[in-house]
Amino acid sequence: MSTEEAAPRPNTPVGTYDLVVVSNRLPVDKVTRPDGSVEWRTSPGGLVTALEPVMKQADGAWVGWAGVADDESEPFEHDDISIVPVTLSAADIEEYYEGFSNDTLWPLYHDVIAPPTYHREWWESYVRVNQRFAEKAASVTATDGTVWVQDYQLQLVPKILRELRPDLTIGFFNHIPFPAYGIFSQLPWRAQIIEGLLGADLIGFQRAADAGNFTRAVRRLLSFTTKGTAIDVPIDEEISEAIEPARVSTSRRGSLVRTVHARHFPISIDTQSFEDLARRPDIQARAKEIRAGLGNPKVVMLGVDRLDYTKGIGHRLKAFGELLADGAVTVEDVTLVQVASPSRERVAAYQQLRDEVELTVGRINGDYSSISHTAISYLHQGYPREEMVALYLASDVMLVTALRDGMNLVAKEYVASRFDDDGVLVLSEFAGAADELKSALLVNPHDIDGLKESILEAIQMTKSERTKRMRALRKRVRDYDVSRWSTAFLSTLTDPSGTPSYVATKWGASDR
Ligand SMILES: O=P(O)(O)OC[C@H]1O[C@H](O[C@H]2O[C@H](CO)[C@@H](O)[C@H](O)[C@H]2O)[C@H](O)[C@@H](O)[C@@H]1O
Numbered sequence: 333m334s335t336e337e338a339a340p341r342p343n344t345p346v347g348t349y350d351l352v353v354v355s356n357r358l359p360v361d362k363v364t365r366p367d368g369s370v371e372w373r374t375s376p377g378g379l380v381t382a383l384e385p386v387m388k389q390a391d392g393a394w395v396g397w398a399g400v401a402d403d404e405s406e407p408f409e410h411d412d413i414s415i416v417p418v419t420l421s422a423a424d425i426e427e428y429y430e431g432f433s434n435d436t437l438w439p440l441y442h443d444v445i446a447p448p449t450y451h452r453e454w455w456e457s458y459v460r461v462n463q464r465f466a467e468k469a470a471s472v473t474a475t476d477g478t479v480w481v482q483d484y485q486l487q488l489v490p491k492i493l494r495e496l497r498p499d500l501t502i503g504f505f506n507h508i509p510f511p512a513y514g515i516f517s518q519l520p521w522r523a524q525i526i527e528g529l530l531g532a533d534l535i536g537f538q539r540a541a542d543a544g545n546f547t548r549a550v551r552r553l554l555s556f557t558t559k560g561t562a563i564d565v566p567i568d569e570e571i572s573e574a575i576e577p578a579r580v581s582t583s584r585r586g587s588l589v590r591t592v593h594a595r596h597f598p599i600s601i602d603t604q605s606f607e608d609l610a611r612r613p614d615i616q617a618r619a620k621e622i623r624a625g626l627g628n629p630k631v632v633m634l635g636v637d638r639l640d641y642t643k644g645i646g647h648r649l650k651a652f653g654e655l656l657a658d659g660a661v662t663v664e665d666v667t668l669v670q671v672a673s674p675s676r677e678r679v680a681a682y683q684q685l686r687d688e689v690e691l692t693v694g695r696i697n698g699d700y701s702s703i704s705h706t707a708i709s710y711l712h713q714g715y716p717r718e719e720m721v722a723l724y725l726a727s728d729v730m731l732v733t734a735l736r737d738g739m740n741l742v743a744k745e746y747v748a749s750r751f752d753d754d755g756v757l758v759l760s761e762f763a764g765a766a767d768e769l770k771s772a773l774l775v776n777p778h779d780i781d782g783l784k785e786s787i788l789e790a791i792q793m794t795k796s797e798r799t800k801r802m803r804a805l806r807k808r809v810r811d812y813d814v815s816r817w818s819t820a821f822l823s824t825l826t827d828p829s830g831t832p833s834y835v836a837t838k839w840g841a842s843d844r
């Protein structure tokens with residue numbers, strides 16, 4: 333089946349929500365306890381962290397998967413958000429989620445750090461599941477409503493949705509990098525993906541470079557005219573009548589076009605909520621407890637990542653292991669806490685990564701730990717936000733050494749939590765956050781010697797230098813928080829001709 337077969341359906345049922353977010357994962361995962369009772373638990377990852385506050389404010393609906401196979405839950409309210417589950421079978425999870433999303437697109441879009449796998453069955457499953465998400469979104473959105481589609485798992489949804497519901501305004505945000513054409517062009521279904529995304533009115537990316545890569549791919553594959561962030565998508569007359577007139581124009585060649593915009597909107601966090609947590613006495617007490625539990629070393633370094641090969645955990649461990657081997661640091665003085673939260677555990681590349689990371693941690697600990705001091709405290713677990721903030725407060729140096737990362741919210745959360753203006757952020761230039769957090773110690777994680785030097789610089793940095801840098805970092809995350817991100821995106825979606833404005837949209841948002 334191809335997306336072209338998704339025929340317009342004038343009789344598609346219409347819903348009641350003016351704003352609908354569609355993402356692969358719901359903000360909650362369904363967990364069945366051993367006694368058979370059901371619990372809805374906040375799901376992992378930066379996307380959920382970023383969108384939850386927006387949705388609570390907007391009183392919209394969130395369409396997505398509950399994280400388990402064959403779940404047929406009816407729509408329900410959770411924590412002030414209307415949840416609309418989409419069912420995925422075990423085969424869908426294997427082929428659409430673990431397969432095409434996380435073993436084809438994920439490595440391809442992260443600059444082929446791991447080799448992407450191309451399977452036609454996975455693609456067919458991706459098309460089928462995208463169709464299902466689009467139908468569900470179409471059925472819950474009010475007439476002339478807005479649908480905001482999230483991320484690489486759902487790139488065909490904008491086109492299918494436009495065919496089902498031409499009355500809708502459709503936005504898409506890509507949370508991961510969009511690769512250069514030389515890499516993207518490997519994808520056997522590259523044209524279908526671009527056509528799928530062009531169903532949206534506004535396509536958002538994390539970095540300006542991602543938006544540029546996408547626009548170049550449009551020109552190379554479809555030969556559409558582009559000017560700055562605007563892309564002219566040819567349409568026929570029948571379709572043009574259903575679209576808002578402001579979005580339709582006549583091209584220089586005299587054909588009707590719909591203008592789509594591709595722009596960057598760096599995602600952020602709910603900065604104030606992290607600072608509020610960090611100021612809580614119980615969380616500060618927990619931070620002290622963490623340091624004491626580590627033997628009160630002079631310097632605590634921290635890494636927090638999903639256990640993913642994009643995060644550069646191996647490079648970080650190598651640099652720290654070599655510093656210990658060189659005698660540049662000792663375990664009495666410096667310890668590393670590495671949270672590696674479980675992720676995509678049935679995908680082979682992730683299983684292999686876990687083996688490699690755990691072998692390396694075991695070797696470094698075996699070689700350098702003492703009875704009283706452990707070189708690396710390795711935690712293959714996921715933690716609630718309170719514990720994350722306590723870890724941020726307890727750490728002198730935060731290591732973010734991603735080889736490629738759409739944004740990396742952990743970097744921003746560390747900064748937001750450090751209301752004491754202390755702590756040093758070591759940040760990979762290959763994380764989207766590096767475009768904004770320029771006062772961090774920026775590193776190329778592939779350069780192990782350079783990384784070692786930056787770690788030593790962070791450990792030895794004077795208090796006044798730490799304060800100066802952290803103040804500048806905190807200004808950025810305070811000025812540009814998640815509310816500003818969503819407001820910028822939604823206001824541009826409503827009025828693409830304006831520069832992104834940060835005034836309130838009709839769904840509420842920033843009070844700036
Ligand atoms: O849903 P999973 O397969 O368990 O993965 C978790 C999420 O990981 C990815 O996060 C990305 O979005 C973050 C927020 O924009 C960004 O900071 C980070 O750099 C990205 O990697 C993924 O894009 C999400 O769809 C997943 O839910």
Ligand SMILES: O=c1ccn([C@@H]2O[C@H](COP(=O)(O)OP(=O)(O)O)[C@@H](O)[C@H]2O)c(=O)[nH]1
Pocket residue numbers: 376377378379381636637638671673713714715716717720739740741742743745
């Ligand atoms: O044990 C953990 C590990 C991570 N996170 C959260 O997961 C998100 C990770 O987002 P990021 O953008 O850094 O990376 P992603 O996992 O989305 O690629 C951040 O909000 C973290 O605070 C968490 O709550 N508990």
